[in-house]
Amino acid sequence: xxxxxxxxxxxxxxxxxxxxxxxxxxxxxxxxxxxxxxxxxxxxxxxxxxxxxxxxxxxxxxxxxxxxxxxxxxxxxxxxxxxxxxxxxxxxxxxxxxxxxxxxxxxxxxxxxxxxxxxxxxxxxxxxxx
Numbered sequence: 016x017x018x019x020x021x022x023x024x025x026x027x028x029x030x031x032x033x034x035x036x037x038x039x040x041x042x043x044x045x046x047x048x049x050x051x052x053x054x055x056x057x058x059x060x061x062x063x064x065x066x067x068x069x070x071x072x073x074x075x076x077x078x079x080x081x082x083x084x085x086x087x088x089x090x091x092x093x094x095x096x097x098x099x100x101x102x103x104x105x106x107x108x109x110x111x112x113x114x115x116x117x118x119x120x121x122x123x124x125x126x127x128x129x130x131x132x133x134x135x136x137x138x139x140x141x142x143x144x145x
Contacts, residue, residue, distance in 0.1 A: 041063065042064070042066050045058035046058060046075045046076055047079065048080075049083055050083045050086050050090075057082065058075070059075065
């Protein structure tokens with residue numbers, strides 16, 4: 016039986032009712048799967064016979080825990096990947112800003128060096144003019 020999303024009143028949304036519990040089911044086990052603030056329900060039905068099996072229930076509980084942990088891990092990996100992309104974009108922007116600032120500083124220093132060279136040449140040529 017596929018997992019579904021129970022409403023708070025215990026019923027399934029209309030779009031999920033069609034595939035949840037068969038009318039001829041003789042036994043049914045449902046286990047909640049908690050993921051952060053969400054919860055889903057997973058379970059099995061048996062149309063052949065009514066039964067009670069603690070080992071199957073424990074296996075289903077374990078499966079539900081693993082299922083929840085796997086989904087949570089996948090979501091965390093996706094969040095980390097999105098954060099990595101965001102950080103890389105920020106690094107590119109900052110690198111571009113630093114490169115532009117370095118180019119501006121280089122231009123200012125070159126301008127000052129040219130101005131100093133002109134002033135030095137003027138001072139050295141004062142003796143010739145006198």
